[in-house]
Amino acid sequence: ERFMAMLRSRPPPESSPMSWAMQQAARLAEDPGFRDAVLAPVMADLLRAGRPRDAPTPASRGVVARLPTRAYEPRKGGASSSEDASCLVCLEPFCVGEQVMTLPCFHIFHAHCAA
Numbered sequence: 001e002r003f004m005a006m007l008r009s010r011p012p013p014e015s016s017p018m019s020w021a022m023q024q025a026a027r028l029a030e031d032p033g034f035r036d037a038v039l040a041p042v043m044a045d046l047l048r049a050g051r052p053r054d055a056p057t058p059a060s061r062g063v064v065a066r067l068p069t070r071a072y073e074p075r076k077g078g079a080s081s082s083e084d085a086s087c088l089v090c091l092e093p094f095c096v097g098e099q100v101m102t103l104p105c106f107h108i109f110h111a112h113c114a115a
Helices: 002-008 017-030 032-049 061-065
Strands: 069-071 099-102 108-110
Touching: 017 032
Parallel strands: none
Antiparallel strands: 069 099, 099 108
16 A cells, blocks of 8 residues: 555655655665565565576676776766766765776776675
8 A cells, every 4th residue: 555655656856756766665665564565575586586597697796896996077078878977776976086986897886885
């Protein structure tokens, strides 16, 4: 019931839709009824299904720890895509001077999100 109400609601105009959706999801995840009725069965299904055979193997923590970090500076002329302006893990925008990590695929993450 609470989940359906969240789906019908709209973010306030001053909020980014993604940030608002993440806040709503966090509130739902804290609700024991939602967690037991919805999240637990989904997680059980995912664990039973396992990783697809053709899925790439995730990088080890050691490999990720060796990737270089740098202080974030926006590209000249502004970001060319949303990937350049916000972290693909937490979806928060980068701040100038914040430590970021660029993966070999050129995706950018907060250093603490990629670790």
